[in-house]
Amino acid sequence: MQAKSYKHLFFDLDRTLWDFNRNSAEAIEELFYKHKLDQKLSVEFPDFFKVYSFINDELWAQYRKGEVVKDELRQQRYLLSFQHFGYDDAPLALQFNDEYVSTSSSKTHLLPHAIEVLEYLKQKYNLHIITNGFVEAQNVKLDNCDIRKYFTTIIISDGMGFRKPDKRIFHHAMKEAGAKSANSLMIGDDYGPDVIGAKAVGMDQVYLCAKPVSGQIATFTIANLKELLDIL
Secondary structure, three states: OOOOOOOEEEEOOEOOOEOHHHHHHHHHHHHHHHOOHHHHOOOOHHHHHHHHHHHHHHHHHHHHOOOOOHHHHHHHHHHHHHHHOOOOOHHHHHHHHHHHHHHHHOOOOEOOOHHHHHHHHHOOOEEEEEEOOOHHHHHHHHHHOOOHHHOOEEEEOOOOOOOOOOHHHHHHHHHHHOOOHHHEEEEEOOHHHHHHHHHHOOOEEEEEOOOOOOOOOOOEEEOOHHHHHHHO
């Protein structure tokens, strides 16, 4: 499919540019052994990480729906993971969470070809960020990875009262960027927030997904960032 003429490209951050899975796993493993959780929980890291990942994904899904607030997510995701293994220490869970945010955000692994693609696209388009992450984490990621310079507008949902796929965050981002849905393209890895959200405001979408699920239809679907160069 041939791309139409776009002026504005809106990128998601986590798992689209910033390698969330690698950075997150590295940070949690470091803290797991720092706090001797292998001894306190009597569990090896891979088993703990599997349980945590499930709990964290569930809480984030609830957060996106407005069913839990930021502070609940902050307090619960590690506490519930600890409790799964019969260990109940709320202060440590909260400390672990805050150290995780700081440690993971400081890591600089990007997805393959991220810089190459941004360098190329910056010459042709206005680039922007729309992310559902937390302000204190997302700003550190952008700065430590030295990618803030590529983006004209950076929209972080934290504190706004709404988040992707809510139409309001897309309208707000387009207003801030001086863009219109007809000349904008959303690029992201999360089908609901990124693709469905963009569709709802009439914006074309690029779905970054190595293994698309049947029925998940986007304007473009790519397996890696470098395929953007074939579209744009």
